[in-house]
Amino acid sequence: MAPTMDNNTTTITTVEIIKEMPEEAHPMKGGDDLNSYSQNSCYQKGVIEAAKAVIVEAVHEKMDLENNIITTFDPSKPFRIADFGCSTGPNTFFAMQNIVEVVDNRYKSLLKNQQVEFHVYFNDHANNDFNMLFRSLPQNRDYFAAGAPGSFYSRVFPKASLHFAHCSYALHWLSKVPKEIQDKNSPAYNKGRIHYTGTEKQVVKAYFSQFQKDLDSFLKARAQEIVGGGLMVIQIPGLPSGEVLFSRTGAGMLHALLGSSLMDLVNMGIISEESVDSFNLPQYHPSIEELEMLIEMNGSFTLEKIGALNHPMKNLAFDAQMTSLQVRAIMEGILTKQFGDKILDQLFEIYTNKLQENYIVFDKEIRKDADLFLILKRKIN
Amino acid sequence: MAPTMDNNTTTITTVEIIKEMPEEAHPMKGGDDLNSYSQNSCYQKGVIEAAKAVIVEAVHEKMDLENNIITTFDPSKPFRIADFGCSTGPNTFFAMQNIVEVVDNRYKSLLKNQQVEFHVYFNDHANNDFNMLFRSLPQNRDYFAAGAPGSFYSRVFPKASLHFAHCSYALHWLSKVPKEIQDKNSPAYNKGRIHYTGTEKQVVKAYFSQFQKDLDSFLKARAQEIVGGGLMVIQIPGLPSGEVLFSRTGAGMLHALLGSSLMDLVNMGIISEESVDSFNLPQYHPSIEELEMLIEMNGSFTLEKIGALNHPMKNLAFDAQMTSLQVRAIMEGILTKQFGDKILDQLFEIYTNKLQENYIVFDKEIRKDADLFLILKRKIN
Known part of the structure; x- marks a missing residue:
């Protein structure tokens, strides 16, 4: 079954627990042991494979090779691709290989006896492995x-040096936790929770405001780097169209239960209440409407396509143990920074149990998560 | 005192113990502890600083910016520089900053209101830190x-994607140890020694033959990558013009004494004789005449300048302890691979003593080492 784009689709919960790349950098767990990101990112791989068909379609329909083959897409020059927030692989390798193949095929259908060379850049924070x-x-x-x-x-990257940009499960990581939610005197102070699920509207507003700034910074930087007519594919966990609340998605529930597991450790006297109060996940899960609005406001890109990716991984039954491992691979860095690494085994034991207890709700709610998929094209100045 | 190029100059012995990057990759000691490369590469930094004046001169005299500013050196496109065999810094940062500054100054003298952007690539083996x-x-x-x-x-790199290449103290590392010298039945078998100092002519010949192949591979690859008219600066420890034998240079003596220190460990029953017999340093120190010949034979570059760099570090008195630390930073990787890391402390204690014992000879012979400095220009096809 070929994956399709569907504005009303919903997806599996682990969409939340994905690749990362915050400004306050909390890299994925490196190496390749049992708890590493490289061993716990098969869901993401499923999404990347599902995205392949959509990328193929985008390159065929949206990349105007024919009319710009002398200038922008000169085959005697390298075709440059960047993956923003690549983490440690192997998913970034699958994604890049897919893009290289489809672009190469398009060149080959136009040109004879000329081999285009590809330069692929893997971007992430300097503390990535x-x-x-x-x-x-x-x-x-x-x-x-x-x-x-x-x-x-x-x-x-230098000005106008990229022909294709890719950013998969990275942009939901904010550059920092919004200041207000850490300020005890602010109405947005986020006491006893680690994210914005089930919290005051001010907390959600502070998170959205940070996302708005960050996405605009991202788009402004990419607008400088991508050639006019160049494409950018973005995948980001988010909310589908309509009135779905983040707290009623699998991702929202995963965050809420992680917070509640930390509070259990507080009640057991293992960590301080203050350490949980001052800990907040720098993540935002935007809706389709929010993304449309922010890209329009930025003004440098046309939004060629947006929707939720419909892929086979969505139909997997919820697995508490696997989900817990995946969340740990993503969160271990940021949790260790705040709480040290000694609590991790106990924390994730509690967490796995909570996931198991909520099995039935999860297996239903996780379908509301959306793997948003966007295709943007750099406007030609 | 400004550094100068001098074909008859001689230099300090530690020129030998330099940056590295073999095909059988033996990376510099990473991290920044007392034995690391980053803490033991100040001699190399002295050489890089001395090289700055020569690079400035080369960019001014040999890079034809004026006549190619529309095409090859279009200021609206990034100017791309690569350091081949960069190791872990900080020397590569000094070298790259120097090149960026001088090229930027030349652009500025020609252009008003246009800022050229620089993209600097740090190349080394994938197992570099x-x-x-x-x-x-x-x-x-x-x-x-x-x-x-x-x-x-x-x-x-992709075809014609670099404007400037730099390679400092890396090309003397061969891609592999020549086969013949490891073959017990070959007349070039290098028993009881770890390099070609004081050995049979067949051994030297086998080493030169490998260097010839490797340098040609290097030049062929760079010829593809560097734009016509682009420059390449190479620094390599070698022999000055004339009849100086490698065994009578400080570098040659350093290698011979390291071999003899290993043989001491054999006599003490700590390592096997066979493990020393089968160990050979994959390094070659070419003469000016050899380099001239090989570059001419390759045919893709004009040799704009060649000579030995005359720099202030040359006049330092020989220091056995410091030299031993420097050699260890370079050789620890390759030695550990062959002998394990348990012998290192004892080996370098013996080595330091040998250096100390030979102080007077060293302090004289090390002046014969040459920091060879080459400026090549990619021919325009």
Whole structure:
């Protein structure tokens, strides 16, 4: 069954627990042991594979190779692709290989006897495990590879140097926790919780405001870096169209239960209440309408397509143990920074039990998560 | 005193113990502890600073910006620089900053109101410590940075994508130990020694033959990657013009004494004789005449300048302890691979003593080492 774009689709809950790349960098767990990101990112791989068909369609329908083959897409020059927030692989390798293949096929259908060369840049924070990324680069890749360290909320590349940008499950990580929710005197102070599920409207507003700033910074930087007519594919966990509340999604529930597991540790006297009060996940899950509005306001890109990705992984039954492992691979860095690493085993034991207890609700609610998929095109100035 | 190029100059012995990047990759000691490369590379930094004046001169005299500013050196496109065999810094940062500054100044003298952007690529083997490199990138750099993993004896970049290449103290590392010298039945078998100092002519010949192949692979790959008219600066420890034998240079003596220290461990029953017999340093120190010949044979570059760099570090008195630390920072990886890491402390204690015993000879012979400095220009097809 080919994956499709569907504005009304809903998806599996683990969409939430995805790749990462915040400004206050909390890298994915490196290496390749049982708790590492590389061993616990198969859901994301499923999404990337599902996205492939949509990327193929985008390159065919939206990338105007024919009319710009002398200028923007000159085949004698390298075609440059960047993955923003790549983490340590292997998902970034699948995604990049997919893009290289479809673009290469389009060139081949237009040109004879000319081989276009591809330069693929892997971007993530400087504290990402680039050593592991570089050592696991596919041997038989059809591109030249480079790593580009730095926050994608700032410039990473020279002007007009990219033909294709990709950003998968990274943009929901905010550059920082909104100030207001850490301020005891603010109405947005987020006491006893670690995210905005089930909280005051002021908390949600503070989160959205930070997301708005961050997305605009991201789009402004990319607008400088991507050639006019170049494409950008964004995948981000979010809310489908309509009136779905984040707290009624699987992702929202996962965050709420992680907060509640931390509060259990407070009640057991293992960590302080203050350490939980001052801890907040720097993530925002936008709706389709919010994204449409923010991209329009930025003004540098046309939104060629937006929707929720409908893919086979959605239909998997909820698995508490696997979900817990996945959440741990994503969150271990940020949790260790706040609480140290000694609480992790106990925390995730409690968490797994809570997920198991809520099995029935989860298995239903997780269908409301949406893997949002966007295709943007850099306007030609 | 400004550094100068001098074909008859001689230099300090530690020129030998320099940056590295073999095909059988033996990375510099990472991290920043007392034995790390980053803490033991100040001699190399002295050389890089001395090289700055020569690079400035080269960019002014040899880079034809004026006549190619519309095409090759279009200021609206990024100016791309690569450091081949960069190791972990900080020397690569000094070198890249120097190149960016001088090129930027030349653009500024020609253009008003146009800021050229620089993209700097740091190349080394995938097992180099890129994490450390990325985390120590200068905060206030005037360029976009990327890491490009891979052996420089193969292609690392797309066709015609570099404007300036730099390779400092890396090309003397061969892609592998020549086969013949490991073959017990060959006349080039290198028993009881770890390099070609004081050995049979067949051994030297086997080493030169490998260097010839490797340099040609390097030049062929760079010829593809560097734009016509683009420059390449190479620094390599070698022999000055004339009849100086490698065994009578400080570098040659350093290698011979390291071999003899290993043989001491054999006699003490700590390592096996066979493990020393089968260990050989994959390094070659070419003469000016050899380099001239090989570059001419390759045919893709004009040799704009070649000579030995005359710099202030040359006049330092020989220091056995410091030299031993420097050699260890370079050799620890390759030695550990062959002998394990348990012998290192004892080996370098013996080695330091031997250096100390030979103080007077060293302090004289080390002046014969040459920091060779080459400026090549990619021919315009």
